[in-house]
Amino acid sequence: MPQQLSSSPPCALTTGPMAKGTYKLSSTFGQRGGEFHRGIDLAAPRGTAIYAALDGKVVAAGEASGFGNWIVIDSNTANGLVSTVYGHMYNDGVFVKTGDIVKAGQHIAAVGSNGQSSGPHLHFELWQGGRLQNGKFVDPAPMLEQAAPTASQDALKMAHAIADCAVKPGAGLAAGKVPAEFVPWLLKGAADCPNSGITAPLLAGQVKAESNFRYGAALVTSSAGALGPAQFLPGTWETWKVDADNNGVADVHSIADAVVAQAHFMCKNWQDTSAGIKSGALIGDAVDLALAAYNAGFGAVQAAGGMPSGGDYTTQTRPYVRKIRDYEREFASTDFEALKSAGQQVDRESKVVQAAREYLGTAYFWGGGNIKGPTHGGFDAPGLATYVTYTSTGGSLTLPRTVQQQWTKGTEVTADRAKPGDLVFSEWNPNGIPRHVGIVISSGVMIHASTGDGKIVEAPIPADAKIRSIS
Structure with missing residues (x-):
């Protein structure tokens, strides 16, 4: 019984087991010289990098008849268990061992010409149901970027199942x-x-x-x-x-x-x-x-x-x-939601900095500013916070008008966890209520509408500040 590696399918590389431009397809899947060629051959200079085409577990690595050396990796996909097979490496060209867990894109081997080989190349196979489990070999060409349009329906089905992941591992x-x-x-x-x-x-x-x-x-x-x-x-x-x-x-x-x-x-x-x-x-x-x-x-x-x-x-x-x-x-x-969230956060932070710096030097005006920008020619502190928050979230988040009301929103975070767009509260009254608010734009730095400077400026985050994340 093969080990269950993952509850979700792994992703195929867009370049297959070797990087685009490093090889030439020298022999295809099918009848060849009176026998059936179970894989494809990718010709390349000795030592060219070979990568794991899928996340999986190495179930064989070392000497194998005809291959010189081979590597077999078992992977769970949306279409069930599959194996990828890599052959003809020299002893010093095998970089993994049986039992290793590998990720798609991991450098696992180097091209050789070991075993029954007439020149340096990678012999690459794809097995539905597992190579060591007496599965069925299928054409691996669809795993390459230049997938053959005449590949069998089994091979195309396999390739589509493998490629179902929304993002590449490693992003x-x-x-x-x-x-x-x-x-x-x-x-x-x-x-x-x-x-x-x-x-x-x-x-x-x-x-x-x-x-x-x-x-x-x-x-x-x-x-x-x-x-x-x-x-x-x-x-x-x-x-x-x-x-x-x-x-x-x-x-x-x-x-x-x-x-x-x-x-x-x-x-x-x-x-x-x-x-x-x-x-x-x-x-x-x-x-x-x-x-x-x-x-x-x-x-x-x-x-x-x-x-x-x-x-x-x-x-x-x-x-x-x-x-x-x-x-x-x-x-x-390789978690899609984590990657999606990270991408959204980077986009939000970029928009925060852009929106906050747009009005640097604009005059301070008590009661000024709203979601559309400055009013009466300027901003006050909560007006600027409202504008930056609304703009950087694409209009999905609108803050209330006053510093005291904004103080009730979001969750307090420590300074080392602050990120662009978080609100910086300071100037506390005896009841512990802030009188001022700024916006984090980078580590230790905020933008705010300053009464002392009479305009919007960048400044260090005050030592007594408390920071709240509202995203």
Whole structure:
């Protein structure tokens, strides 16, 4: 009886067991040379990365007749138990062992030419009902992006069932795995590079590898002179620096600035490596090569025509890439609702900052402001809070008019859990009722209609403030 791995179906990769551009389909499913070819062959240079096509459990890994070495992964899908089979790897090209639980996209092997093989390639099979359970082999071509339109109905049914997941694994962060202060900026950084392999879990894995999430006084300058949680060299920081939290300073030691700059740098690397793969100048996985470029420079990737090797590249760059991809799987969430919620939160926070900063410098006017903007030429504190809240929620949330009424809404949160859009209450009367309200826009920073300044300004969150989340 196969182990039940998940109550919901896993997701297929859009590129199948190998990254698009790294292989050529050299042999199809069906009759071949007087016998039936049970899978497809994907020709590629020796060492090219092979990925798990589905979440699952490794039920075989090692020597197998005809395959040289093989890996068999059992997965539960909406269409029942399936197995994916990967063959012809050399001994040093098998990176998992029997009993391992793997995620779709995990780097499990390297292309070889072991066993009954005339050249380096991946032999890939798909079995309905399980390979070791005497199931039925079906055409795996629909799991590739260039799915064959003539594939059998069984194969198409299998592919559709596998692809039913609403999101790709790895897009969101697993709850509690990453320090909370990094989460919003990892999500923002990934959102700044849409439709790519630069996900929040990948960026989290990179920060883990670079600094182990240390920052501030806990992190000293490296021996190479690298700075901050993303370990930027000073010259590189000058190129990629960004003021992500809008506090007027691009600070390499700031979590927000460093992580978003890291994401932008990685996005450019990914764009360059993707273009190189498409043109034929590079061989490999675009994300792996982007990580290598972050570590060794894009010039090293170009010179190698793919993953750099030899010397420090073998002892440092390649392990760096492998380590981050392992961390990526550790930090990834496959829960659709969590991913959906994270995406909505990033969108809301972006809208909060946009709406709050729209009227910076506008005059303070007692009683001014509503859901439509300033009135009488300005805002007071609750009027600004009402406008920002209404605008950033798309009109779904309207606050009452006064500070005292707004104080009764939502749930109090600690300062370390505050997020853009939360309300900051201060200036307490003897009865513990606030007289003033601002809006969080980043860690430790709010925007408010200030009577002292006579206008809307950014300011540090007061030490005696209490913060309420109303989302």
